[in-house]
Amino acid sequence: KQEVTQIPAALSVPEGENLVLNCSFTDSAIYNLQWFRQDPGKGLTSLLLIQSSQREQTSGRLNASLDKSSGRSTLYIAASQPGDSATYLCAVSETSGSRLTFGEGTQLTVNP
């Protein structure tokens, strides 16, 4: 059974710092991996999706990498801003149309 773990569970940083969020999964046979952002009282917003054949994806200040063989992904946030404060969730799917298996998230606080 696929399990997804995110470390750290919570992170507090000063504005401007570059930071890395970690995600690991137990079964390397994945279809894709998605990083989401969750704000209090709001739904999940997809940030980046990495297909199993890809190594990384970039969007603005965000970069996600995938090492499928070792079961790891990292989300790199450059020059963090207070508006980045949210919970970041990692999720994997194992086949097309299968459910997402989520980690419990990293709660990020960026202090002005």
Added chain:
Amino acid sequence: EAQVTQNPRYLITVTGKKLTVTCSQNMNHEYMSWYRQDPGLGLRQIYYSMNVEVTDKGDVPEGYKVSRKEKRNFPLILESPSPNQTSLYFCASTELGSQQETQYFGPGTRLLVL
């Protein structure tokens, strides 16, 4: 605007009183699903649907029903809610067979069962 909508956003009810949470998407997606989010347990899939009239159980289907009569709608039905169904519920959709299958989530429905 492409979106997934859910109603209601907040609901307080009592044990045993049937309720329905609606979900609608305007992206013509075949695949829709329901998740619940609980502290310490994360998000878990309740039910999913691959297309109209095609539904199947996820990881935690007990106490829930769904239907998919139209492509855009996927309501979640609690026939006899119990306090252990107090949770935050999310509906999601995606286009099967697309290059990436990005999942789009609704804003969530916070349910309290007394």
